[in-house]
Amino acid sequence: MKLKKVLALVLALTMIMAFAGCSGNTPSSTPASTAGGGTESKGETPTPAGGKSLFICPKSVGFDYWTACEKGVKDAAAALGYTAVFNGPSEVDSAKQINMIEDMLTKKISGLAAAPNDAAAVGPVFDRAIEQGVNTITFDTDAPTTNRSWYVGPDSDYSMGQQIAEMIAEEMGGEGELAFMVASLGAENQVAKVEGAKAVLESKYPKISIVTTVVSDDDNQKAFANAQNLLSTYPNLKGILGFAGAEAPQAAEAVTQAIANGDVKEGQIKITGIGFPSQCRPYVKSGILKQVLSWNPEVMGIVTVHVLAAMEEGRPIDSTFKIDGVEGLKIEDKNVYSGCLVLDINNIDQYNYS
């Protein structure tokens, strides 16, 4: 009995250590993988205190979305003559992220860009950075209540809502029953997108009626079942618009299966919305999804570095602010938008993030 207890403890410990070991490896492997890329990445950067080093802190590392973003950051930093450290917590964790930012503040950085895991909690650490003279901005996710100078993102949620509404309206030929699929009823990014879409549909496409909104809580199974239930409820349904990443591909899966079962005619239901290449690829290839609205995290990374560099060098960020190779740059208020991207059969294979 006693031996068994010891055995259990040892097993539990090894599992925990294996777990800790794995998660510990994730951040350290990120700089290692880019070390070949030519730019120095971590810790004792050889940069003089002249203030040419930037710290870019994503929500977490290890996800291919952030890996793509990191590539943009590194390339842009190398081109502009900056050193960029791209590192974040191994899991989406606000406290760890703030600790990492605090650590980096002791290392004489000149610029900080963070994608906060908790928009309210980063306020104090941002204030400390700004006191030290560090240019501080947010990217990917904003923290509007803090004193950050700029927010870099793909586009405003409202505008993205307008764009996906235009896309579905065009596919539906400007008329018919349309259902909304959202991840959450409360999240600001969903609410603003829905408002944008509604505004476009109501003013420009009066013949499209929005029959309902279903909520998935970001769960594939629920999004899938929601789409099936929509097909059952609205026999005349003509379009489905997905406002978060899981919605459009799961709706496409539901429609694919409904076509196979003979419940729905091919081409009867048009689907589009926000989507990511690796999740939408099979359905874009099969033609169930004609197009989805996405954005390239790599471009967002490039723009982030350019904004920090402009601040460091005292260049204005206004209509004169241009970046070679980045189209669709928009500056509104304190936001720099790096631009969206429509994925379709012709370009989806060029992208691989999710």
Added chain:
Amino acid sequence: MNKLSVQKFLKRQETIISVFTLLVFFAFCMLSQNFGTDSNFQLILQQVAVNGICVVGVGVVVILGGIDLSAGAVLALSGVVGGMFIKQGMPVLVAILASIGIGMLCGAFNALLITQLSLPPIITTLATNYLFRGVAIIITGGSWVNNFPREFTKYGTGRIFGTSNVFWMFLIILAIVSYMMKYMNIGRKIYAVGTNNDAADKSGISCTKVKFFGYTLCGGIIGFAGIMYAAQIGAVASTSTGLTLGTQVLAAALAGGISIAGGRGTLFGASVGILMIGIIKNGLILTKVSEFWIDAITGAIILLALALNVLNSREKRREEA
């Protein structure tokens, strides 16, 4: 005598939940023309199938006097591992066995902590829920496992006699495990341990072994559900698959008459419970209820079913006393 047995039958928890589910079903039939159709009925059966398989596993653990809050993470982890096997080009059978194996490992790990370190099951599985999901996120890098070949997804999306394959699998698993629980030695031991752990121990049952068996079986069943999830839904997301499964399955088991204290209830009742939740979720969308009300109404109906159950069992206990 006849009257007495009829009364006894009417007071069974399974009868109550079944009648309640039928009432809910007919209510939706009246509220929506599209609800009562054959194709929608088949849809509901397909939608509850994966969660139904899970409730069989979790039901065994709850009857055992335990609890498994890690079910959702086990589903995600086994689905991810099985899905990756498929993507590597492994035969479907190998991937299914791998998923079941991963599920059993998770279950055995829970059992190890619960029996050897005497940790309360609720705390253990709350913690391992994070652990298992964390492992799933690490091995996938957080992205989806999807884009499966048709040779694999046909098992999840196909139908036999018009009904989803996965629902038939659920019925078969339910029948086998129910038989085990009622007629086999180990099943009776599970009830005994759940009713009174100490008494079972003193009467010569090895509670540790029985618990190990129960949790490992539960894990294996959920592992199987995980690979069927992949085949049916076409994608497993390590971060979000099964996030609400643990609580949903537990609610179904309790509404279906399994006692949270263990030892009472049947897997059939729990399965009717999951069917009821499936009917509510489908029906509320088909009756075009405002999206803001759906969660509240779902909660209220489940609460009603739970309350009926508790009141009924209290009355039964009073009669027995």
